[in-house]
Amino acid sequence: MKYIKCILSLTLICAVIAVMLAAANYITAPVIAQNESSAANDALLVVMPDGTDFTAVDLAEYELPASVVEAYTEASGGVVVKLNATGLSPNMIIMVGVSADGTVTGATCISSEETYGYEKTYGENVTGATIDTIDTIDTVSGATKTTGGYRSAVRDALNAAIILGGGEAAKTEEEIFAENLAAALPEADGFTSVFMLDTIEGIEGAYSANNGVGYVICVNDKFIATDANGKVISEGITTEEKAVATSAVATILSWVLTPVDITAYADMPEAVLAAYITESGNYVLELKASGYGINGDKYSKSGEYIYIKVSVTPAGKIIACETTSQKETDGFGAACGEPSFYSQFNGKTADTYGEVDGVSGATVTTKGYMTAISRVFEAVTVLTGGANNETAE
Secondary structure (H helix, E strand, O other): OHHHHHHHHHHHHHHHHHHHHHHHHHHHHHHHHHHHHHHHHHHHHHHOOOOOOOEEOOHHHOOOOOOEEEEEEOOOOOEEEEEEEOOOOOOEEEEEEEOOOOOEEEEEEEEOOOOOOHHHOOHHHHOOOOOOOHHHOOOOOOOHHHHHHHHHHHHHHHHHHHHHOOOOOOOOHHHHHHHHHHHHOOOOOOEEEOOOOOOOOOOOEEEEEOOOOEEEEEEOOEEEEEEOOOOEOOOOOOHHHHHHHHHHHHHHHHOOEEEEOHHHOOOOOOOEEEEEEEOOOOEEEEEEEOOHHHHOOOOOOOOOOEEEEEEEOOOOOEEEEEEEEOOOOOOOHHHHHOHHHHHHHOOOOOOOOOOOOOOOOOHHHHHHHHHHHHHHHHHHHHHOOOOOOOOOO
């Protein structure tokens, strides 16, 4: 009986607490909502001080970016957009004003769960930006994820303003490039950039169709499609451009890699996992880099190396560099997997490889990557018996 009384008492206490919590929520929820609404209304004028006659937009009538949660038009043709952005944490609520001519009139964060507070002032950086310039606004070192998420939200606001004005959302350079590839060779099921084993003169890039139907070769800013054997199928191409594209595919198809037994070289750097030699005498090296995944703190350490592939001449000049795998911190070191970072090493030598921009906010990742690249030149010295000349072609 004593135990039954205890159970009944605990049940009663829990029931009373539940009722009290429900009552508290009933009382405070409207107050919280009202305060948030008030902050949002005040923010309308903060981000568009000259705005008048704000009218809420029915979002159901438009296909706007997913981050847009509210939008308002105003008398002069401007738009104010409320967005839910993700920085270091989710639920970073941002208000952005966009004038009738597509310029950011102001941006402010009205609530967030970020750690360092950079979202409180970053709006000053994006004021005056347009859809053509927003991606040129720098993120803040040490707060890449917060400020990068903020900048992406502002881009969404600019696109939302374009859509609400009857236009189409602006495409990124990557989207435009992908569309040009697809337009050149519609039969392709996506494309993969060709990893260069030799320098091919006259082209800006080469891309192979994932389903093997052909290639797209970039020559003089033109996207020239060929079949799998290198026959040009694009129209409106000059004889010279056709010859360059055909030759490029022929070169790519001729490439053969022969494995090198790296265990035969006592001084081969430990970072080198495999080596190959091409028929022209260039080397392809596969390496591992100890980035943040290996050397990071206990909270974000993945235990994974960064894996890199590099083609290099026997003279010690990098032809191409590519990150093949990485598990660095998303929003920070993971940028080492982007072409905008690793392609910086193309054309570099032992004397110049340090002249690249590191990964913003990811010192450990950058240091580990750079160390691995330095091992490329050590490996070439070992493979050539120390005969490499960095100034030779």
